[in-house]
Amino acid sequence: MATVRLVEYEDAGPEVRAVYDDIMATRQSDWINNFWKALAVDPALLRRTWESVKQVMAPGALDPLTKEMIYVAVSATNGCGYCINSHTAAARAKGMTDAMLAEVMAVVGMANETNRLVQGFQVELDPAFAEGGRRD
CATH class of the missing domain: 1.20.1290.10 (AhpD-like)
Incomplete structure (x- = not known):
């Protein structure tokens, strides 16, 4: 309520x-x-x-479907049931399939797990990643 x-x-x-x-x-x-x-x-x-x-x-550098899927991923991580449901509906309207949703949720789960491992082990950032993620 x-x-x-x-x-x-x-x-x-x-x-x-x-x-x-x-x-x-x-x-x-x-x-x-x-x-x-x-x-x-x-x-x-x-x-x-x-x-x-x-x-x-x-629409911008990212297409509307990608933006909705990111919104679903962040909403899942933040535990916002309302946003998960409303943006899943919006993403489905833009073409997201069950397989795509499952893959997004798998990425969310993996990212949360590895983020917690990095935090728990206090892993220091590699110098190559400190420069905006460039490894050339």
């Missing part, structure tokens, strides 16, 4: 409705999910977060 009252479209003021309209237009959807409804208790937070998400998730 949310810790704030979700702001439904019909109860929203003009500033929130403008953001909701942009979300629906950008996503080609006819509804607003609960994440945005929760943020709408603070219209400035809603607008700022939506503008950031819209910018970061737009």
Whole structure:
């Protein structure tokens, strides 16, 4: 259960409705999910977060499917069930298969395991990696 009252479209003021309209237009959807409804208790937070998400998730050097899969991976690591489910749905809509999701989760699991081993053993960074990962 949310810790704030979700702001439904019909109860929203003009500033929130403008953001909701942009979300629906950008996503080609006819509804607003609960994440945005929760943020709408603070219209400035809603607008700022939506503008950031819209910018970061737009096509760029990474394609939208890759961005959604990264979002799923980070959400899994952070334990955010809401984000895992919403971004898995978005990734599936962009073409992610069950095999792709399984591979992402395998990479997430391996990265978390090896990260913990490095932390536990306090492994010093190799000089070759300290220069931005270049090994030429």
